[in-house]
Amino acid sequence: MNFIIKNRLTILYGISLALLLFLLRWLELKFIIFEHSLEIYLGAIAIIFTSLGIWLALNLTKPKIKTLIIEKEIYINHETGFILNEPELARLGISKRELEVLQLMSEGLSNQEIAGQLFVSLNTIKTHSSRVFEKMDVKRRTQAIEKAKKLSIIP
Amino acid sequence: MNFIIKNRLTILYGISLALLLFLLRWLELKFIIFEHSLEIYLGAIAIIFTSLGIWLALNLTKPKIKTLIIEKEIYINHETGFILNEPELARLGISKRELEVLQLMSEGLSNQEIAGQLFVSLNTIKTHSSRVFEKMDVKRRTQAIEKAKKLSIIP
DNA sequence: ATAAAAATCACCCTAAAGTATGAAAGGTAA
DNA sequence: TTACCTTTCATACTTTAGGGTGATTTTTAT
Numbered sequence: 306m307n308f309i310i311k312n313r314l315t316i317l318y319g320i321s322l323a324l325l326l327f328l329l330r331w332l333e334l335k336f337i338i339f340e341h342s343l344e345i346y347l348g349a350i351a352i353i354f355t356s357l358g359i360w361l362a363l364n365l366t367k368p369k370i371k372t373l374i375i376e377k378e379i380y381i382n383h384e385t386g387f388i389l390n391e392p393e394l395a396r397l398g399i400s401k402r403e404l405e406v407l408q409l410m411s412e413g414l415s416n417q418e419i420a421g422q423l424f425v426s427l428n429t430i431k432t433h434s435s436r437v438f439e440k441m442d443v444k445r446r447t448q449a450i451e452k453a454k455k456l457s458i459i460p
Numbered sequence: 461m462n463f464i465i466k467n468r469l470t471i472l473y474g475i476s477l478a479l480l481l482f483l484l485r486w487l488e489l490k491f492i493i494f495e496h497s498l499e500i501y502l503g504a505i506a507i508i509f510t511s512l513g514i515w516l517a518l519n520l521t522k523p524k525i526k527t528l529i530i531e532k533e534i535y536i537n538h539e540t541g542f543i544l545n546e547p548e549l550a551r552l553g554i555s556k557r558e559l560e561v562l563q564l565m566s567e568g569l570s571n572q573e574i575a576g577q578l579f580v581s582l583n584t585i586k587t588h589s590s591r592v593f594e595k596m597d598v599k600r601r602t603q604a605i606e607k608a609k610k611l612s613i614i615p
Numbered sequence: 616a617t618a619a620a621a622a623t624c625a626c627c628c629t630a631a632a633g634t635a636t637g638a639a640a641g642g643t644a645a
Numbered sequence: 646t647t648a649c650c651t652t653t654c655a656t657a658c659t660t661t662a663g664g665g666t667g668a669t670t671t672t673t674a675t
Contacts, residue, residue, distance in 0.1 A: 363517050415599075435635090446602060450568070556621090570661070619673080621672070627664100631660100631663085633658100634658080640652085644648090
């Protein structure tokens with residue numbers, strides 16, 4: 306069964322050829338018996354074999370494929386994946402809350418804005434930031450941000 | 461001339477067909493004069509027209525176009541290679557000196573330190589920074605640094 | 616040559632940032 | 646329980662940052 310399925314195209318071609326030969330024989334008989342003109346017979350043969358040729362060419366040759374390669378550029382920003390450098394964080398002794406304050410600082414928020422966001426007083430934020438600067442051994446928030454980014458403590 | 465070049469394929473086909481008809485006529489004459497067998501004549505016609513059919517099919521069919529879109533991923537490396545976003549810089553209207561001040565700001569320097577580094581007065585740096593904030597539409601230096609980094613104006 | 620833009624500086628004032636010190640509440644580990 | 650850390654908040658003070666205004670010099674472009 307598998308053999309038949311695999312070679313079904315070849316078998317079909319064989320059957321078609323056989324039928325074609327029968328057709329030709331029938332045309333020849335008609336030509337001989339009824340004494341029709343030679344031209345009609347020749348014309349029929351020409352048409353049939355031209356068709357055969359076209360059919361053979363279309364079905365037995367592999368289709369011509371013109372491959373058009375279009376390169377589409379996709380820009381990927383792989384800065385999204387941020388991995389917190391926890392050992393460094395532990396080494397500096399920065400607490401969770403302090404890190405939070407540091408993060409909001411790096412986003413450009415003022416102490417007052419950070420206080421509002423974390424629902425604490427301005428003084429609390431000042432204390433936190435002072436401790437962070439002390440622990441990180443920096444003098445200003447801008448320095449803290451710079452250093453923290455270099456150390457992968459903040460994104 | 462242009463007409464000939466454009467339709468050269470059609471003209472070629474016409475000439476080929478004419479030659480083919482001549483060949484057939486010649487074969488017919490040979491068949492009648494020398495009383496050769498009908499089978500050879502028919503065979504020749506069959507072969508010629510099969511070939512014609514194959515040739516026609518191969519040359520007149522349009523190739524199938526297969527479009528392959530290859531997506532090429534391009535990673536932007538923010539860490540190593542920094543490319544200054546000059547169009548954005550021009551759009552914001554930030555001058556060379558202002559950019560310098562902005563850069564030193566991002567490194568965590570105070571206005572006084574920037575003034576010392578650039579050999580100008582503190583007031584000059586204040587003017588520059590104020591202009592930068594105005595042009596960048598921010599309120600604080602930390603915001604300016606954040607935005608500038610996002611816009612690839614500073615590394 | 617002249618106008619526009621950039622860079623420089625000064626003065627005054629307010630807002631924000633940062634320092635110092637003290638203190639109280641809550642959680643955690645020895 | 647004690648000692649320690651974290652988080653919270655306050656007050657007082659100093660320093661830095663930032664806004665507004667005006668002015669001069671230098672550079673650049675038309």
